[in-house]
Amino acid sequence: MSRYFTEDHEWVDVAGDIATVGITNYAQEQLGDIVFVELPEEGKTFDKGDDAAVVESVKAASDVYSPVSGEVIEANGALEDEPALVNSDAEEDGWFFKLRLTDASELDSLMDEAAYTKFVAGL
Amino acid sequence: MSAEPEIEIEEELPLQELPLDGWHRAKGARMVGFAGYHMPIQYEGIMAEHLWTRAHAGLFDVSHMGQLVFTGEGVDAALEAIIPASLTSLTVGRQRYSLLLDEEGGILDDLMVSRRPDDIYMVVNGATKYDDIGWLIEHLPDEVTMSLLDEHALLAVQGPEAVAALTRLVPGVEQLYFMQCAGFGWEGHALWVSRSGYTGEDGFEISLPAEAAEAFADALCAQPEVKPIGLGARDSLRLEAGLPLYGHDLTPDISAIGADLGFAILKKRREAGGFIGHARVATELAQGAPVRRVGLAIEGKLPAREGAEIFAGAQQVGTITSGGHAPSLGAPIAMGWVDAAHATLGTTLEIEVRGKRIAARVAPMPFVPHRYHRQPS
Numbered sequence: 291m292s293r294y295f296t297e298d299h300e301w302v303d304v305a306g307d308i309a310t311v312g313i314t315n316y317a318q319e320q321l322g323d324i325v326f327v328e329l330p331e332e333g334k335t336f337d338k339g340d341d342a343a344v345v346e347s348v349k350a351a352s353d354v355y356s357p358v359s360g361e362v363i364e365a366n367g368a369l370e371d372e373p374a375l376v377n378s379d380a381e382e383d384g385w386f387f388k389l390r391l392t393d394a395s396e397l398d399s400l401m402d403e404a405a406y407t408k409f410v411a412g413l
Numbered sequence: 414m415s416a417e418p419e420i421e422i423e424e425e426l427p428l429q430e431l432p433l434d435g436w437h438r439a440k441g442a443r444m445v446g447f448a449g450y451h452m453p454i455q456y457e458g459i460m461a462e463h464l465w466t467r468a469h470a471g472l473f474d475v476s477h478m479g480q481l482v483f484t485g486e487g488v489d490a491a492l493e494a495i496i497p498a499s500l501t502s503l504t505v506g507r508q509r510y511s512l513l514l515d516e517e518g519g520i521l522d523d524l525m526v527s528r529r530p531d532d533i534y535m536v537v538n539g540a541t542k543y544d545d546i547g548w549l550i551e552h553l554p555d556e557v558t559m560s561l562l563d564e565h566a567l568l569a570v571q572g573p574e575a576v577a578a579l580t581r582l583v584p585g586v587e588q589l590y591f592m593q594c595a596g597f598g599w600e601g602h603a604l605w606v607s608r609s610g611y612t613g614e615d616g617f618e619i620s621l622p623a624e625a626a627e628a629f630a631d632a633l634c635a636q637p638e639v640k641p642i643g644l645g646a647r648d649s650l651r652l653e654a655g656l657p658l659y660g661h662d663l664t665p666d667i668s669a670i671g672a673d674l675g676f677a678i679l680k681k682r683r684e685a686g687g688f689i690g691h692a693r694v695a696t697e698l699a700q701g702a703p704v705r706r707v708g709l710a711i712e713g714k715l716p717a718r719e720g721a722e723i724f725a726g727a728q729q730v731g732t733i734t735s736g737g738h739a740p741s742l743g744a745p746i747a748m749g750w751v752d753a754a755h756a757t758l759g760t761t762l763e764i765e766v767r768g769k770r771i772a773a774r775v776a777p778m779p780f781v782p783h784r785y786h787r788q789p790s
Contacts, residue, residue, distance in 0.1 A: 325745075
């Protein structure tokens, strides 16, 4: 399984044609305490860069973009009851949604972990 | 992922530094631009800081606010001609909440005014202080002198354990009741201390020379009850306490009565008037205000934020002026301006958030009870 990152601080795990999307640990630290996550419905289709979810911290609402194009096959229901999972485990249990990829070549434009770590260090 | 700007950031002028700038950074604060200054939005996190203040005591740096002093022949009458507070009945060591109103009765600022032995001391909002000064200069007679205490810091210690912590450093402050104030000393520095604040908790506000601020903040944070608290928690604490924030819940577009601040205008002044904006106050006391600031309890978990529209059926009847998650309640709350016909307690309304309607109800404020140390009556 490969993990990719965007400059907007989303991560994507790819297994076959299924992509799991979340926000990075850096992102959750910047947002602070997360109190609500609005997730996309199953069957919804996104183009790369579309607004896909909204994460609400105590202070503000932030958009989460779909890092790749695809159709939503599952949203992480655990976040409805426990949005703070995004704070405690952003890059594993705090995932947002899963997509069936429509264009795997889009992954080529994303960063790998080393590149993302370097990107964040430069912020 | 992209965040909306958390608060309005002024980019026209370079941000200025407060006396405790380096102190905040050394404490690990995340700094943002607010009211023209670099200010700490949070240290360890808004939720933890909020809950700490409700349970123990928080230190807030509010040195961006404008501290003004007035002296001179006829200062009481001169100020009474501008603000609706009753200065003649304000005795030494007492503080009152008041307003600056424009000619049409719109709110230019909200403020605290108190009488000290040798002057009248006023604290106005940071973002509005230079406009306030201009307005006051325009309306004050030459005999009255106004000075801005720009070499003074202003710190607030808030929370149920604030009195224990501050008394250890400044014995005697425990004798003050809510909205009383007096001069004290600490290590050779003069402090002006009032028992007041903007969190709904018991606590104190301390005006002191800027050069003493860092040592005093260190001494306070060395007390086991006290942690530094940022602007983020200050905002969620005051929202739970039902206290309006100027520039959001209060602007020139709402009146004193509409904003539910009639308590700040004593009966004598309501009737006799003689202050700027009185006509609007008199009319709305008699007929009611067309738009009212109300509290809103929100169903579910989705926060409704400033700018969200409020509906009764298909008709828009208001707008959210501040809103967010209430850490002490674990639920979203909001304040908004609502047409008077829909502002009665218990009225069910809907708020539109990202195209969805969420259910809300006009609710009594404060959302979290005040715990002021009031003088027994």
